[in-house]
Amino acid sequence: MTGRPAYPSDLSDARWALIAPRLTAWRQARTDAGVGGRKPSYDLREIFNAILYVNRTGIAWRYLPHDFPPWPTVYHYFTAWTNDGIFTQLNYDLTGLVRTQAGREATPTAGVIDTQSVKTSGNVPLHTQGVDAGKKIVGRKRGIVTDTLGLLLAVIVTTAAASDNTTGIDLLDQAKATHPDPAKTWVDAGFKNRVIEHGAALGIDVEVVTKDPQIRGFSVVKRRWVVERTIGWIMQHRRLARDYEALPGNSASMIHIAMIDNLAKRATGENTPTWRDT
Structure with missing residues (x-):
């Protein structure tokens, strides 16, 4: 994490711990396969935070605040994770975890x-x-x-x-x-x-x-x-x-991201403050 002020949509340390293994394994697999060119210079957590910010606030990609990584970089990761099924896999992983915590079969x-x-x-x-x-x-x-x-x-x-x-x-x-x-x-x-x-x-x-x-x-x-x-x-x-x-597949990813946000908070017992909170 950078030293910037936190946004309400940012991942906590506990929620990032649930998501990080899948994303770091994806990046390492691409590195081992020689995909992606030069060494990545942006933190995966900040990229995921930026995607959550877009998902939660509804802004256009080009309107991302400047304290996030550049919007073309964030959008590149969003499309790559969509095409590689990362959001689907994260949803699957967290669904099993939350069901287990609720006393159900995974x-x-x-x-x-x-x-x-x-x-x-x-x-x-x-x-x-x-x-x-x-x-x-x-x-x-x-x-x-x-x-x-x-x-x-x-x-x-x-x-x-x-x-x-x-x-x-x-x-x-x-x-x-x-x-x-x-x-x-x-x-x-x-x-x-x-x-x-x-x-x-x-x-x-x-x-x-x-x-x-x-x-x-x-x-x-x-x-x-x-x-x-x-x-x-x-x-x-x-x-x-x-x-x-523009693409239906990206729409499906936005739904998965919203549920990943929901599931991660369930698993860690957290919530997001709203205007209704006192």
Whole structure:
């Protein structure tokens, strides 16, 4: 760490200790393979802090404060870690740790699926956008799978025009590939027979959970509230209030980063001060 004043989004020593091994091993592997050219001159912790700053505040890369490493360097690491699956791996590692701390098995056996359509910014290529006719949103659709604690198991970002069926099938495949034990998944009524049949082929019982028609207004729906709460968690990171990323893969990484931030704080018992705190 440098001697600069800390930002609220910065990693504590305890949280950095959870993340550092994966990042240092990645850098060492590239060095051993002769990738990356000259010797790196920037601290990995400061680079990750800069990425967290962008994720939490929602600023453009070019607006990074000058006491961080240069924005092109930070963005280079962000894209490299996205392409090499580092954010996905960190999320996997921390999910297992938090589940173990909660007295659960490291590998989940059940999940909850939901989607969210969000508007896109002006820099997003048109061919990666679409129209969600039901919600009347032009943009992209995020599909996520969580465990019963609300921890992220899989994520996919598509055009908003993609059906829940198509998204759900891809999410089941991704979740099964990463976590081979899931036997049960809950979804809402937007997911139809194709998802149920595909889940059965994978050995996953997909149950459609609907709201009680006798209840008017808001009501807590069995199991589905868990994934909806997770969507609320990631929306606290302003970069995710709208989709600003040119590539869908970068959008998925921003979701992983928001959950890595959440998981690391859970594992260390920390939190981030907000305007609500006294």
